[in-house]
Amino acid sequence: MDAVILSRIQFAVTTMFHILFPVLTIGLALFLVVVELLWLMTKQEVYYRMYRFWVKIFAINFGVGVVSGVVLEFEFGTNFAIFSQTVSNVFSPLLAFEALTAFFLEAGFLGLMLFGWERVNRSVHFVATCLVASGAIISAFWILAANSWMQTPAGYRLVDGKFMVTDFSAAIFNSSLAARISHMTMASFETSAFVVAGISAYYLLKKKHTLLFRRSFGISLLMAALFTPLQVYLGDVSGRQVFRDQPTKLAAMESHWETNTAGGAPFAVVAIPDMKAEKNLFAIDIPDGLSLLVTHSFQGKVPGLKEFPREDRPDVFVLFWSFRLMVAIGFILLMVMIWAAILWQQGRLYENRSFLKTLLVIHPLGFLATEFGWITNEVGRQPWVVYHLVRTSEGVSPIPVGNVIWSLSLFLIIFLVVGTSYLYYVFKTLRTGPDLDSPIPPIQLLVGMQPLREEKTGNKGDGLTRRVK
Amino acid sequence: MDLVTIWSCLIGLAIILYVILDGFSLGVALLFRSTQNEEERDILMASIAPVWDANQTWLVFGGGALFVAFPMIYSVLFTSLYIPLLTFIFGLIFRGVTFEFRANATRKGPWNIAFFLGSLVAVVAQGLTLGGILSGTKVVRDRFAGGPFDWLNPFSATVSMALIAGYILLGSTYLIIKTTGTVQKQAYRRAYQSAFIVLAFQILVTFWTPLHYPSTLPNWISPPRVYFIWAFPLIGLLAFYGLIKNLRARREVLPFVFSVVFFFAGYLGLIASIYPYVVPPDITFQEAAAQHETLRFTLWGVVIVLPLVLAYTAYSYAIFRGKVDKESHRY
Numbered sequence: 001m002d003a004v005i006l007s008r009i010q011f012a013v014t015t016m017f018h019i020l021f022p023v024l025t026i027g028l029a030l031f032l033v034v035v036e037l038l039w040l041m042t043k044q045e046v047y048y049r050m051y052r053f054w055v056k057i058f059a060i061n062f063g064v065g066v067v068s069g070v071v072l073e074f075e076f077g078t079n080f081a082i083f084s085q086t087v088s089n090v091f092s093p094l095l096a097f098e099a100l101t102a103f104f105l106e107a108g109f110l111g112l113m114l115f116g117w118e119r120v121n122r123s124v125h126f127v128a129t130c131l132v133a134s135g136a137i138i139s140a141f142w143i144l145a146a147n148s149w150m151q152t153p154a155g156y157r158l159v160d161g162k163f164m165v166t167d168f169s170a171a172i173f174n175s176s177l178a179a180r181i182s183h184m185t186m187a188s189f190e191t192s193a194f195v196v197a198g199i200s201a202y203y204l205l206k207k208k209h210t211l212l213f214r215r216s217f218g219i220s221l222l223m224a225a226l227f228t229p230l231q232v233y234l235g236d237v238s239g240r241q242v243f244r245d246q247p248t249k250l251a252a253m254e255s256h257w258e259t260n261t262a263g264g265a266p267f268a269v270v271a272i273p274d275m276k277a278e279k280n281l282f283a284i285d286i287p288d289g290l291s292l293l294v295t296h297s298f299q300g301k302v303p304g305l306k307e308f309p310r311e312d313r314p315d316v317f318v319l320f321w322s323f324r325l326m327v328a329i330g331f332i333l334l335m336v337m338i339w340a341a342i343l344w345q346q347g348r349l350y351e352n353r354s355f356l357k358t359l360l361v362i363h364p365l366g367f368l369a370t371e372f373g374w375i376t377n378e379v380g381r382q383p384w385v386v387y388h389l390v391r392t393s394e395g396v397s398p399i400p401v402g403n404v405i406w407s408l409s410l411f412l413i414i415f416l417v418v419g420t421s422y423l424y425y426v427f428k429t430l431r432t433g434p435d436l437d438s439p440i441p442p443i444q445l446l447v448g449m450q451p452l453r454e455e456k457t458g459n460k461g462d463g464l465t466r467r468v469k
Numbered sequence: 470m471d472l473v474t475i476w477s478c479l480i481g482l483a484i485i486l487y488v489i490l491d492g493f494s495l496g497v498a499l500l501f502r503s504t505q506n507e508e509e510r511d512i513l514m515a516s517i518a519p520v521w522d523a524n525q526t527w528l529v530f531g532g533g534a535l536f537v538a539f540p541m542i543y544s545v546l547f548t549s550l551y552i553p554l555l556t557f558i559f560g561l562i563f564r565g566v567t568f569e570f571r572a573n574a575t576r577k578g579p580w581n582i583a584f585f586l587g588s589l590v591a592v593v594a595q596g597l598t599l600g601g602i603l604s605g606t607k608v609v610r611d612r613f614a615g616g617p618f619d620w621l622n623p624f625s626a627t628v629s630m631a632l633i634a635g636y637i638l639l640g641s642t643y644l645i646i647k648t649t650g651t652v653q654k655q656a657y658r659r660a661y662q663s664a665f666i667v668l669a670f671q672i673l674v675t676f677w678t679p680l681h682y683p684s685t686l687p688n689w690i691s692p693p694r695v696y697f698i699w700a701f702p703l704i705g706l707l708a709f710y711g712l713i714k715n716l717r718a719r720r721e722v723l724p725f726v727f728s729v730v731f732f733f734a735g736y737l738g739l740i741a742s743i744y745p746y747v748v749p750p751d752i753t754f755q756e757a758a759a760q761h762e763t764l765r766f767t768l769w770g771v772v773i774v775l776p777l778v779l780a781y782t783a784y785s786y787a788i789f790r791g792k793v794d795k796e797s798h799r800y
Contacts, residue, residue: 070529076536076547085543088543092537095533095536099526107526108523111522403551
């Protein structure tokens, strides 16, 4: 083990821990915007109570996201100093803009969002929620611009091995940004919609706070119904972007060794790739499948891994399987949404217990898919830190191995403690359930508000018009 | 003013804003040990809960600005200060998560400890970082070429102790503004004690710096700096006088204002002693600067966005002005 591999492991550990939190922050912020808008428009108390409940989860999540995110900004310097120095003219403004346009915005208005109920009026509070939600998306934009630039560098000129900027807009809006930002933002929306739906399903199964969680369930399922098919489409867009810009990565994702000369390239549903022998030890193929997927034609030519030098290939096994698991989860979620559509048609969306149970079980899958997606993205970039220009091994800081062993061990321990505590307090918040009784601050009260009657009198009636067709 | 000077000033501004703003947040955490009960600790948390995240963001912005403007310094310092910087991060993690975890905990004990220790570790590591920078960095062909513990010496340890006292001063004068009753009384006491300790450290570090870092001495005694550099310790002493006087008079806002002036005087005095060298003893800002296109492009972003950031930060402070009430930290 040298400082290169250990630094890579450390960066992987810290990013993979970190990404779990922003994924939920981005999507839950959008959900909170919708809920607060409904509260202001319909004047139904249930939406106010919903907001106050979900914002608790949001706050715990946001806190861990912030502290684990600062780590990454530091690691560019501590562990990848040579990379940072080489690319900084083009790369560093993207990170600085993230702090400037996103972190300040989120941090500045989060205080109002969480603690401002008694100090600012409804519209200001709603604006604060919207700004925090925008901050989360702007943050994603810059960090994905930075990542996309590492994948598909543009707008630069190399002078003595150093990157000099020639065109910032080309660097920021590089050829893979659009596909990546839409795919990742959608992943956040989709994951969060399923989280809210899953947690709501739990309460519906327990028949606790039914009214509040029926609404949460309804809104989140509506969002999921919108996002899930869209994400399948955006995944296809991303796949074709990889095919266009990073054919080596695509060939590795598909464990595709030989370029198809006559006829289409097959799609391996499952395979056991052998990097040494340059073939699949075992595979179940769909003829012409790969050509159809990436070129949208049966005969389309897809370059195989053998076209590229061995030392330029990423790890095929990891890539092949992380990609497949991500796709599999995407389709599981799509199937659940088709089931939801059928139940909705029959007017049994909120009553079908096996559907509720399924949602409860699958609700964390979005996080897994996001992780697998990032593994595909990042392992697929290897062995380059800047695609085809700088090797990862050339970017690491001149630090002794001991430094990284020390920090990596501490990160593992700290993330274990913080991650466990995070889960503990989230579950505790869920066990406690929503607070339906504490008085609404006078400054928030709406004229003509419809109070939450059914719940308060202990009546478990649904209070929501059923959608029977 | 050329781009490099503007960027040097910007980074300087971000650093001092961070030191003052997160300084008082960390200082409040360091005072956790002098509270009597959970209720008092709740008040301490509530006094900084709405603003700590924004305060900490100045650090991220300062680091980002350093990366943009002086990438070589960023890479060299982050490599040479690997251990204190990541220790700082470890401390910040515990400090940061405590806000949410403690609010949700039934047994608050462990998080009280995490909050105090996390903040203490962060402050000590910050001091070691600063002391380490002032201890000189071995650079060969734009890359760090020293050892992993170059930053560790009696000087950097002393800077750490000074910073603890300094942040306690900022934290307690901030608490005087935000609290009443026994918490405020205790804050007055701590402010008074820490003020003298900070003064003693200021004097010690001031006279130690030229011994530890010899190239500062000529700046103190030869023109042109000799004409103004002595103003900074003078301003510092006046601020100290104002601080003590207003603490005795039980004023609420002025002690914090004078503490900030006190910090500024020390900070500007230090900069005046070492400018234009950033990585002592031999790298200047001009030598380490990034490509001019990068500096210009990013500066436009800063010119447009930073005033907005300052405006809404001020707005947020205005919304949460006044004394902390125990209920206000619940959401």
